């Protein structure tokens with residue numbers, strides 16, 4: 001059986017078929033009830049009906065999650081507070097993060113502020129949940145002895161541009177999400193071979209990312225044309241994810257010592273640009289413009305991270321000696 005399965009159907013019906021407590025991660029990007037054209041009339045419901053629809057699928061998502069499982073839900077401003085309330089008070093899930101997906105382009109307003117973000121709620125089923133911080137760190141802005149050069153926590157404001165029409169991975173779907181955004185959720189909250197569910201899989205973004213990160217996945221999508229689109233996307237050659245957090249391409253400033261710089265640059269690609277081969281050129285250009293050359297000829301084997309760990313343990317020994 002393929003590790004990625006797509007079911008053409010209604011999320012409410014299909015989620016009910018899944019074994020209880022069998023899923024590691026749910027990533028849900030439901031229709032926001034804004035009247036988008038998904039080839040059906042499902043995105044225009046009355047307020048109460050939409051809330052009831054949300055309550056029902058959230059109950060199912062909660063039921064299928066393992067105790068160690070995590071749920072990410074995308075939502076627009078109109079309903080997010082109601083969804084928060086259902087997750088917090090009705091389902092008694094554990095709030096973890098309110099993530100802001102910040103994008104640079106969008107609808108313009110003349111009376112009020114043009115919206116430039118979507119919200120994503122992250123709740124866990126219990127206090128014992130997976131969180132792989134090292135998998136999602138972002139490069140430091142400056143080289144400093146006190147900084148962990150393996151990277152910083154990405155925070156809860158995630159900047160990714162939409163997948164524009166000029167992007168080779170752009171699908172004919174009105175609300176396709178950037179792969180880099182979904183990649184972060186999957187890396188942080190699941191391990192290889194874990195099982196991920198996307199109840200509203202649309203153009204197949206979550207499924208494509210799971211395929212490339214060796215996760216098993218089940219997607220549910222009402223519109224058969226989008227299911228066909230997803231299957232085509234899964235069969236296409238992989239050229240790197242279609243979007244990247246711009247911080248991943250940045251080169252820390254003040255990497256003055258050339259030996260440290262060489263080692264750092266070698267690790268940077270491995271740590272931050274894995275699955276983003278398409279971003280390496282831009283990174284190398286930044287290195288050249290900042291430091292005048294790239295790391296292509298580096299022959300050093302010892303990693304900067306090891307060097308930091310050695311420095312840190314030296315510091316600890318010295319402190320212990322001073323205290324003794």
Ligand SMILES: C[S@@+](CC[C@H](N)C(=O)[O-])C[C@H]1O[C@@H](n2cnc3c(N)ncnc32)[C@H](O)[C@@H]1O
Pocket residue numbers: 009010011012029030031032038042173175176177178199200201202203204205206220221222223226
């Ligand atoms: C916001 S889009 C998801 C986009 C997706 N994350 C992507 O990157 O392509 C929501 C999707 O849910 C589908 N949908 C709407 N109601 C549904 C339901 N009851 N069950 C399953 N899918 C549904 C829509 O057809 C649409 O493709």
